[in-house]
Amino acid sequence: MTDKRKLNPWLKLALDIGPVIAFFVGYMALREKSLAIGGTEYTGFIVVTAAFVPLFAASIIALWRLTGHVSKMQIVTLVLVVVFGGLTVWLNDERFFKMKPTLIYALFAAVLGFGLMRGESYLQLVMDEVLPMTREGWMILTRRVTVFFASLAVANEIVWRSMSTDAWVNFKTFGLTIATFAFFMTQSKLFQTHSTAPEEAGEDGA
Incomplete structure (x- = not known):
């Protein structure tokens, strides 16, 4: 996509590292806990991972909508986050x-x-x-x-x-x-x- 628009540096930084910081904060809050969902017991790590995947996807989509551009590295990273995050939750591993x-x-x-x-x-x-x-x-x-x-x-x-x-x-x-x-x-x-x-x-x- 050639329509690249500049983004406020602080907003870009928030979109880049915000999901990672949110994962850390969420894990620290839930690391000692476990939740039963649909009859299956999930650790705090798994629950936070389940929340991280859509949050990370949303940050990439927001970058694309705001700048008109997403790098190939970001796309590859998104695919791997979705695949391995999904496997983590699905297999509870x-x-x-x-x-x-x-x-x-x-x-x-x-x-x-x-x-x-x-x-x-x-x-x-x-x-x-x-x-x-x-x-x-x-x-x-x-x-x-x-x-x-x-x-x-x-x-x-x-x-x-x-x-x-x-x-x-x-x-x-x-x-x-x-x-x-x-x-x-x-x-x-x-x-x-x-x-x-x-x-x-x-x-x-x-």
Whole structure:
């Protein structure tokens, strides 16, 4: 869709991370409880997951309606959230939702890695408008992001398989967010070196 509209940064941030924060708050409130629905006992984790799926879908739809655009990464993430969130609730098994970040990051790493083998940066295709850089810069960043995503996939597997649900929820809510923010902060030198953004006019309008 080509009709892209700018969105208030704070509203966009709320739509991006709001569902994750809501999941965390909901889990903290219900983690010690269980609910009987239709004769089946569900833990607080399962109940919160059931609420998270439509909330996340609603945030993606809202982004699309407000901006006229949704990235391929967001669409893939939505599909995986619906599939694995649905399996978690349907089978009453929290493991499906816990492995979702692993599959998301592994899939993104695999797609970016495939592009690199073809000598292309698929990351550039989805981020070029917001981060103009040289082709060399994009190739370097794509290699780094590929390794980073693969590392997050491994980290998620280790956490959910070896630690408590409380630890995983904290890792998902804060650990992954902080790690992603820190990673892109460390790439500032790369962005500056390979930026192709036009320089602002100097003195006397030069």
